[in-house]
Amino acid sequence: GQQVQQSPASLVLQEGENAELQCNFSTSLNSMQWFYQRPGGSLVSLFYNPSGTKHSGRLTSTTVIKERRSSLHISSSQTTDSGTYLCALEPGDSNYQLIWGSGTKLIIKP
Amino acid sequence: EAAVTQSPRNKVTVTGGNVTLSCRQTNSHNYMYWYRQDTGHGLRLIHYSYGAGNLQIGDVPDGYKATRTTQEDFFLLLELASPSQTSLYFCASSEAYEQYFGPGTRLTVL
Numbered sequence: 280g281q282q283v284q285q286s287p288a289s290l291v292l293q294e295g296e297n298a299e300l301q302c303n304f305s306t307s308l309n310s311m312q313w314f315y316q317r318p319g320g321s322l323v324s325l326f327y328n329p330s331g332t333k334h335s336g337r338l339t340s341t342t343v344i345k346e347r348r349s350s351l352h353i354s355s356s357q358t359t360d361s362g363t364y365l366c367a368l369e370p371g372d373s374n375y376q377l378i379w380g381s382g383t384k385l386i387i388k389p
Numbered sequence: 390e391a392a393v394t395q396s397p398r399n400k401v402t403v404t405g406g407n408v409t410l411s412c413r414q415t416n417s418h419n420y421m422y423w424y425r426q427d428t429g430h431g432l433r434l435i436h437y438s439y440g441a442g443n444l445q446i447g448d449v450p451d452g453y454k455a456t457r458t459t460q461e462d463f464f465l466l467l468e469l470a471s472p473s474q475t476s477l478y479f480c481a482s483s484e485a486y487e488q489y490f491g492p493g494t495r496l497t498v499l
Contacts, residue, residue: 283431310486320426320477322490329486365431369486376447377488379431 282306283368285380293388298353300364300383307371311342311349316363316382325351325364356387392416393491395480401497402470410465410494412480420483421463423447423455425476426493432479438463470498 284303292298302311313325326333326340328349333340337356342349349368353360363384367377393414402408414421420439424432434447436455444455452474454466467474475498480491 285431312487314490320495321492322479324487324489327487367431367488376434376437377432379433381429381431 282370283366283378283380285366285383287383288381289384289386291386291388292356294356294358296356298351298356298360298385300351300353300366300385302349302366302368302380304347304349304368304378306368306378308344308368309371310369311340312367312377313340313349313351314365314367316365318362322365353385356385358387358389361385361387393480393482393489395478395491395494397494398492399495401499403499404471406467406470406498408467408470408496410467410478410480410496412463412465412491413461414463414480414482414489414491415461416482416484416489417460418482418484418489419460420488421457422481422483422488423453423463423465424479424481425449425474426479427476435465467496470496472498474498 286301310329315323328340328342337354339352363382365382366380396411422437423435426432433449437445438457478494481488
């Protein structure tokens, strides 16, 4: 079955609102990465966060292993935040292979 | 000085054609990966390698060959391209859990 479930599949917000994106996983993990995919397709690594909370500007990533979830919070969203956000998990029994969520498409309206 | 580069960035071929996608990394990483991404999906692993001359099968290997000629260079070969292989292809490298991605190659098979 699906080992990584990402939600919501899409999200439309007004500029200035906060966004909360979730990944739930059903397996043990070694690592969790969050990526931003630009509309043109290129991937930008946002966070490598196997556990705990990390901050980068308006972005916050929190991974709670016991609850098998990881979240990405975007505060005071901007139109330039629009794009697709992907989470990728490395399972505990893997050989550096990632399992990917299907992504959240975020649209920020001006 | 991008650490993972891919070429070509865009490619159009016809059904039955031969295509080679190239990836080079300057991270001195042992692991390299080839993924494909299709609309509505996360990335899916085609092949990966943990060193020159090594090749491992990923989750969606059918119709693809790969070759790792050096630590830096990893190639993906489509010998009889089919329209179902129209996709966005990513290469990545890693030393441990965190993966670093190239800019992607958009392949269209007519």
